[in-house]
Amino acid sequence: xxxxxxxxxxxxxxxxxxxxxxxxxxxxxxxxxxxxxxxxxxxxxxxxxxxxxxxxxxxxxxxxxxxxxxxxxxxxxxxxxxxxxxxxxxxxxxxxxxxxxxxxxxxxxxxxxxxxxx
Numbered sequence: 001x002x003x004x005x006x007x008x009x010x011x012x013x014x015x016x017x018x019x020x021x022x023x024x025x026x027x028x029x030x031x032x033x034x035x036x037x038x039x040x041x042x043x044x045x046x047x048x049x050x051x052x053x054x055x056x057x058x059x060x061x062x063x064x065x066x067x068x069x070x071x072x073x074x075x076x077x078x079x080x081x082x083x084x085x086x087x088x089x090x091x092x093x094x095x096x097x098x099x100x101x102x103x104x105x106x107x108x109x110x111x112x113x114x115x116x117x118x
Contacts, residue, residue: 046065066095073095083104
């Protein structure tokens with residue numbers, strides 16, 4: 001293969017900067033948006049599940065399918081951890097709370113006006 005087969009356009013005077021992931025102009029690129037900036041919908045529906053695999057036998061309650069808004073997730077995780085008296089973390093569009101606390105978390109989310117499944 002020639003050297004041109006391994007190259008890519010970084011800047012074009014016709015379109016400006018080009019996204020390295022999709023090859024489209026940056027102003028038209030959708031993959032460059034940060035996932036932490038998604039708007040929070042009026043009606044949030046959260047899903048609950050309990051996981052044990054890959055955690056050394058420890059049980060974790062996962063609240064997932066939440067809006068990918070970093071500030072929203074951080075605030076919600078803080079509220080849930082304080083209300084449950086447990087540790088936890090934020091992972092992508094999910095919140096993990098240590099322990100099997102599904103019923104307590106379900107009640108808290110319903111009181112906040114969220115729809116809850118699982």
